[in-house]
Amino acid sequence: MLLAATVLGACGGGNTAQQTAKTPAPADKPAATAPAPAADPKKTDKIYIPVISKGFQHQFWQAVKQGAEKAAKEFQVEITFEGPETESQVDKQIEMLQAALGKNPKAIAFAALDSKASIPLLQKAKAANIPVVGFDSGVDSDIPITTAATDNVAAAALAADKMAELINSEGEIALVVHDQTSRTGIDRRDGFVNRIKEKYPKIKIVDIQYGGGDQLKSTDLAKAIIQAHPNVKGFFGANEGSAIGVLNAVGEMKKDGKIIVIGYDSGKQQIDAIKSGKMAGAITQDPIGIGYWSVKAAVQAIKGETVKKSIDTGFHWYDKTNIDSAEIKPLLYN
Template sequence: MKYLIFFIGSLAVALMIFLALTFSFEPGKTDELDLEKPIVVVVKATVAGQPMNFWSVVQQGINEAAKEFGVEVNITGPDHERQINRQVNILNTVIEENPPLIILAASDYYLLAESVGVAEEKGIPVITMDSAVNSPYPVSFIATNNVEAGIKAGNEMNRLLSEGGDGAIAIVSHIRETATAIEREAGVRQALEKQIITGTWYCENDQKIAYENTMEILKDSSVKGVVALNEIVTLGVAEAIRDSEASNRVMVVGFDSAPQELAFLEEGIIKATVVQRPYNMGYMSVKTAVEYLKGDNIAPLIDTGSVLITAENMFQREYQELLFPVNDE
């Protein structure tokens, strides 16, 4: 009898605990963040200021994650990637507003570091996206492994030159001190260590300057290959190759997947392009921010990946969503 009373009592206590837990936790409520201010994303260039396909797709990922996780996100930045001082000023203003977290795509590896230090002093967590900054403070870095991506571009150039004959190679880059430029060039040079590289040309992420640089490069008949390190640069290089009718003589390997780049790829003006996953980059930056603010453990480094695309594989099913994303907004 005593055991029966004990059993019934235990069952009653268990039932009370179960009911308490059932009514205290509502699905979708415990995981929501109650933020007084929006998370702020400081990008290199706004979509309105410079309609660069890469940043447009990054923003799609940011907006989708913000909607999915129920947080408000403000996106700000200069009109152009070369406006580094402007980005520093914008970041400083954002820090003064004391947001819960800042996601930063730094235009300069060194010049943004001091401002990140100020954020650290104020206790504002920082996540870096796309391009790193010279500071140990950011809690996570979400980007393409740019050295690896550069190696992919360099290896493809090696393959192209082995088929079409040896020759010198020129590198056309975007902005000298941005981490993406530094790391991609390092990867390219690592892969092309046995080749002759005539030099690196910088264009301040200006398509016209990239075009003019390429026209100058083409005056050297020994140049048989050009590696272009981002979307804007690739477009400028490809236009120069097209206008010079040099696509049979000079191999071009580029970066990214703007619609015009893919058209150049189909035409054979660009032989290959290393395509990043900008949607994933934007989405994962917000997802990681939410996880951090909830107190979850997050990875200090998230590689969003890249893939080498050629005219031969660009229409394969596995790459359709990557190359031809549908904007539902």
């Protein structure tokens, strides 16, 4: 009996070890935590596309996620949507991209925080015949088969025209931009600055600062600019966090009504500020469309269909006069 018990115990331990080795942890996790489709035989044939964004801290990215999930449902593919905690964490995003490549996806949708840093990993994706779709923010490479994004240069130029109109085409202004490494940061800055230089010689840009899209940091930067340039007449905040930071600074410095604030994106705080008159207006993108097209284009590439080299998802100026219009309202998010 003792011998039999020993043999049975050994068999039981062997089976447990074997089960542990054959059952990887990710297979039991929900889709939002980067699934491993090959671990589940029922999902072997399902297309898996990781969608790696620039962050989660703004409502903009939640709207992009909504669009990506809409496309995933429509085209019956499996996606994960992830991004670093803040838009300054380039290294964290690169780690996410590396991990995504390790899951052998059929395609990858990627919004680069740094237009150059990700290129070596994207080259690996290309070598493995994994199509890469850029969204929101492209990279300095022809590896992505397409990029679904706003024409940020044109959109920022429109913001510059609106600023000039509101300050009578003369005076000092400043910019708070989310970064100088992503394609969106570069294009929004240059689109705004170049339009001012080309068309409005009496407007002087006194400072450009980079707040990483963080409201608190952007607030401090804008306050420092106001202190250094007490005659500043206007600010352009180049993304949601930058714009809210500028708004906070103007309020804290008791400059409401004295400094024109123009933003980019929407979200509840900007919507409320525009309705109350604290912000003059802003550029809105179509974040749901950006997310939707990032996944749709990836599916098209996997199927070998023709995909446009760039997908312009559009932009609009909104202010008190049209914020509740049928054209603008669907593009705003709370």
